[in-house]
Amino acid sequence: MSEIFYVPQTNEVELFEAAAAMHLPILLKGPTGCGKTRFIEFMGEKLSRKVYTVICHDDLSAADLIGRHLIDESGTYWQDGPLTKAVREGAICYLDEIIEARKDTTVVLHSLADYRRILPIDRTGELISAHPDFMLVVSYNPGYQNILKGMKPSTKQRFISLDFNYPTPEIEEQIVITESGIESERAKKLVSIATEIRQLSDTDIQEAVSTRLLVYAAKLMLKGFNPYEACVHTIVQSLSDEQDVIEVLETLISLHFLKR
Amino acid sequence: MEEFIGKVWAKFVTKKTSKVYESERVYFTDIRKSLKIFHRLMGGEKAKDLQVTDKRALNTSRTFLQKISFLGKEFYLPWQDEKALYLPASIALFAHKEENKMLYFWLVAMATKVKVTSSNLVEQNTEATHYLVDRYSGFKIFYEQMSALLFSKSLQDKDVLSSQPFGMWIYPALNSKNKANDTSEEEELQKEQAKEKTDTLEMKKQSRQIDDKKETDGFLSFLPESLMNIMEQVNVDRSEDDRFDENALYHAEDLDEITLGQKSANLASRIKMDLDLQPDMSEIYPLGKGHFLDEWDYRTLSYLKNYVCIKPQITLHVIPTPLPKKLKKMISKIQGALDLLVLERVKNDALPYGDEINMDTWIDYCGHQNKSTHHQKFYESYEKQTRDIATLILADVSLSTEAAITQDIRVIDVIKEGLMVICESLQKLKDDFAIYTFSSYKNTKVYFHIVKNFKEPYTDLIRGRIDIIKPGYYTRLGAAVREGANILDKQKNAKKLLLIISDGKPNDLDRYDGRYGIEDTKKAIQEVRKKGITPFCITVDVQAKEYLSYLFGKNGYVVLKDSKKLPKVLPEIYLNLTT
Numbered sequence: 062m063s064e065i066f067y068v069p070q071t072n073e074v075e076l077f078e079a080a081a082a083m084h085l086p087i088l089l090k091g092p093t094g095c096g097k098t099r100f101i102e103f104m105g106e107k108l109s110r111k112v113y114t115v116i117c118h119d120d121l122s123a124a125d126l127i128g129r130h131l132i133d134e135s136g137t138y139w140q141d142g143p144l145t146k147a148v149r150e151g152a153i154c155y156l157d158e159i160i161e162a163r164k165d166t167t168v169v170l171h172s173l174a175d176y177r178r179i180l181p182i183d184r185t186g187e188l189i190s191a192h193p194d195f196m197l198v199v200s201y202n203p204g205y206q207n208i209l210k211g212m213k214p215s216t217k218q219r220f221i222s223l224d225f226n227y228p229t230p231e232i233e234e235q236i237v238i239t240e241s242g243i244e245s246e247r248a249k250k251l252v253s254i255a256t257e258i259r260q261l262s263d264t265d266i267q268e269a270v271s272t273r274l275l276v277y278a279a280k281l282m283l284k285g286f287n288p289y290e291a292c293v294h295t296i297v298q299s300l301s302d303e304q305d306v307i308e309v310l311e312t313l314i315s316l317h318f319l320k321r
Numbered sequence: 322m323e324e325f326i327g328k329v330w331a332k333f334v335t336k337k338t339s340k341v342y343e344s345e346r347v348y349f350t351d352i353r354k355s356l357k358i359f360h361r362l363m364g365g366e367k368a369k370d371l372q373v374t375d376k377r378a379l380n381t382s383r384t385f386l387q388k389i390s391f392l393g394k395e396f397y398l399p400w401q402d403e404k405a406l407y408l409p410a411s412i413a414l415f416a417h418k419e420e421n422k423m424l425y426f427w428l429v430a431m432a433t434k435v436k437v438t439s440s441n442l443v444e445q446n447t448e449a450t451h452y453l454v455d456r457y458s459g460f461k462i463f464y465e466q467m468s469a470l471l472f473s474k475s476l477q478d479k480d481v482l483s484s485q486p487f488g489m490w491i492y493p494a495l496n497s498k499n500k501a502n503d504t505s506e507e508e509e510l511q512k513e514q515a516k517e518k519t520d521t522l523e524m525k526k527q528s529r530q531i532d533d534k535k536e537t538d539g540f541l542s543f544l545p546e547s548l549m550n551i552m553e554q555v556n557v558d559r560s561e562d563d564r565f566d567e568n569a570l571y572h573a574e575d576l577d578e579i580t581l582g583q584k585s586a587n588l589a590s591r592i593k594m595d596l597d598l599q600p601d602m603s604e605i606y607p608l609g610k611g612h613f614l615d616e617w618d619y620r621t622l623s624y625l626k627n628y629v630c631i632k633p634q635i636t637l638h639v640i641p642t643p644l645p646k647k648l649k650k651m652i653s654k655i656q657g658a659l660d661l662l663v664l665e666r667v668k669n670d671a672l673p674y675g676d677e678i679n680m681d682t683w684i685d686y687c688g689h690q691n692k693s694t695h696h697q698k699f700y701e702s703y704e705k706q707t708r709d710i711a712t713l714i715l716a717d718v719s720l721s722t723e724a725a726i727t728q729d730i731r732v733i734d735v736i737k738e739g740l741m742v743i744c745e746s747l748q749k750l751k752d753d754f755a756i757y758t759f760s761s762y763k764n765t766k767v768y769f770h771i772v773k774n775f776k777e778p779y780t781d782l783i784r785g786r787i788d789i790i791k792p793g794y795y796t797r798l799g800a801a802v803r804e805g806a807n808i809l810d811k812q813k814n815a816k817k818l819l820l821i822i823s824d825g826k827p828n829d830l831d832r833y834d835g836r837y838g839i840e841d842t843k844k845a846i847q848e849v850r851k852k853g854i855t856p857f858c859i860t861v862d863v864q865a866k867e868y869l870s871y872l873f874g875k876n877g878y879v880v881l882k883d884s885k886k887l888p889k890v891l892p893e894i895y896l897n898l899t900t
């Protein structure tokens with residue numbers, strides 16, 4: 062049946078289904094690597110809808126979302142962008158890290174996010190009513206780094222919000238085991254390390270350890286690297302460039318996985 | 322078993338005392354920073370400090386330790402109270418640096434797992450030891466090695482127990498009973514100090530006291546320039562009876578407008594008058610009688626109209642100060658990072674002219690039926706990213722900032738350094754910024770002190786003003802936030818940031834304490850948001866408060882556990898906030 066592996070954290074699957082039935086857009090909040098993308102892929106499969114993912118950045122233009130004219134030997138022709146495709150086909154359009162995109166790029170979403178569910182395409186003069194199965198999903202990481210960029214409350218209020226966080230240790234352990242194939246003893250230790258490092262705050266390290274990094278570390282171990290090395294190259298180095306922080310993190314890891 | 326180890330340890334240490342590994346000695350100060358991070362990693366209370374322990378006796382009465390003759394003697398014992406964990410200044414027990422260092426890490430980890438009193442010393446330490454040994458293979462090996470060492474050294478000798486308590490344990494705090502008294506006494510003292518301060522300030526305002534003991538030489542070299550600067554910002558006008566001229570009364574809106582005074586005729590005579598002053602006589606000068614703001618009373622769910630009096634001030638006769646040497650290295654490092662940022666570019670498309678043809682627009686045009694009605698904006702350009710941000714830094718300089726962090730650094734000192742460093746960054750980024758400090762004495766006097774307004778350039782004079790910032794009285798946070806927001810509101814920038822540096826604790830001598838102060842501040846923060854201004858609080862308090870997220874929202878603040886880090890962290894936080 063289901064091909065994609067996803068362990069629900071709480072009732073997000075039910076909420077997503079409800080929002081889909083009510084034709085409402087969804088906002089996912091949460092730090093990187095806590096399973097947002099995986100969740101969308103999983104829901105796409107569950108609801109049998111295709112997922113178009115766009116990773117937002119400040120150079121993203123409206124044309125990248127909606128579409129553009131292209132040229133071939135017979136002249137110019139129109140090519141739908143991922144958003145337009147999703148609107149026509151009744152797919153899920155997932156805009157990852159939405160607040161990285163410029164405001165003039167994301168204005169096109171307004172009429173899609175509210176009750177109208179229409180997409181006007183200025184360049185062709187077309188006005189598309191969204192397919193009933195079309196669904197808009199956006200995500201962002203509400204760290205303090207983003208408060209100035211943060212979404213406007215008025216925009217946010219059009220969405221059903223799902224708050225993601227790192228999974229509980231039991232769930233995270235299960236994820237690491239299934240994703241990497243590692244045995245439970247080392248998975249447990251990896252999760253302990255992550256739990257401890259997550260006690261540190263933004264000012265010590267840039268980002269917290271994500272589940273993704275734990276999966277990477279586990280995979281390196283299975284490739285034959287000694288566990289200490291595997292952790293240093295995945296978890297430690299990616300979190301900080303500061304020597305004293307790195308040293309402490311290495312000490313912590315050496316307490317779980319002996320150096321040698 | 323534990324009792325046994327205790328005894329064995331005792332002997333081990335006695336024997337060893339003659340043989341310490343001097344070359345392998347590890348000093349607490351060298352690894353303090355790492356230990357602090359480790360302490361947090363282990364789940365230790367974020368606000369707790371790590372310090373060196375003094376020699377002290379063991380104040381236990383009921384345990385097995387009683388039987389050991391070291392009771393009553395003094396040792397460098399690891400122990401903790403609510404404020405800090407106290408560790409030996411150095412350790413040289415083992416033959417390798419690594420092991421000596423490991424003992425520090427062990428003790429820190431232990432400290433996060435125990436709550437020792439004199440009656441549960443053994444149980445707590447035993448339990449924590451088991452926990453650490455079970456959970457961390459690294460600690461397990463360390464502990465086993467230690468034990469092995471102990472056993473091999475001691476079993477031959479059946480002699481007396483003596484000398485030292487077990488060095489891998491955490492011991493109870495000294496006289497924990499007195500704690501309650503201490504704090505209330507401290508508060509009394511604080512109140513008195515505050516009162517004294519107000520009195521002297523009042524006196525100064527009345528009579529413009531001049532300290533005649535100071536030497537006069539050399540002041541001419543700096544005074545005129547500083548004075549000119551000030552004169553250009555404030556139209557200082559004093560009538561003979563030393564009352565302040567009504568015309569010098571500025572409203573909040575004017576605070577940021579203070580530039581050239583209108584009564585320039587006075588300038589020459591003013592300077593002459595002021596030249597008669599002694600050097601180093603920086604003086605706080607009130608900008609008018611003040612103006613009023615509302616305050617929120619949560620009990621009646623309504624505003625008390627014009628309840629709070631804001632008293633704007635500026636310090637005159639400031640000595641322009643160059644950038645302190647000790648900050649230069651840090652600043653040049655930060656500026657390196659900023660250089661990269663300044664290089665970042667953004668693309669603008671659909672321009673009537675520009676660097677390159679924008680393919681999308683051009684092809685649109687080619688495919689368009691009626692070319693004459695189509696717009697002609699075919700170009701794109703890359704531009705340096707323009708930052709359009711106004712930042713108002715609001716620094717809390719209440720009494721609590723006089724608290725010492727280390728022997729010779731007070732909170733206020735790191736705040737000053739932090740301001741200097743962030744100013745350099747803001748200057749480099751060409752962001753608009755202003756700095757104000759505040760402290761209050763009841764609702765009738767909320768001193769709002771200009772360090773730099775948006776109009777003034779950042780110069781040595783401003784550094785001089787930062788340099789002479791002094792701790793004031795109390796923290797009527799809500800009023801200061803409102804005043805800051807009123808000033809920011811006048812700025813035309815696209816983004817506005819109100820950066821509050823504070824211990825985040827609203828309090829004043831009147832009812833502005835506890836719930837009342839918190840609710841008013843929360844209200845003020847909401848008002849700020851409504852104005853389209855983003856408030857953000859950086860707390861340098863040693864005790865992280867639960868209500869910070871209630872006041873500022875979950876992502877509206879950071880807590881610096883190590884306040885000494887403020888200068889380094891402040892620009893980082895600022896960049897994270899604004900890019």
Ligand SMILES: Nc1ncnc2c1ncn2[C@@H]1O[C@H](COP(=O)(O)OP(=O)(O)O)[C@@H](O)[C@H]1O
Nearest residue numbers: 066067068093094095096097098099240272273
């Ligand atoms: N709940 C979960 N179920 C299954 N895998 C997960 C889960 N959470 C995280 N993961 C793992 O973590 C990785 C990163 O998750 P991802 O969805 O890419 O994070 P995000 O999109 O939030 O940055 C996934 O590839 C997967 O291996």
Ligand SMILES: [Mg+2]
Nearest residue numbers: 094097098157
């Ligand atoms: Mg993702």
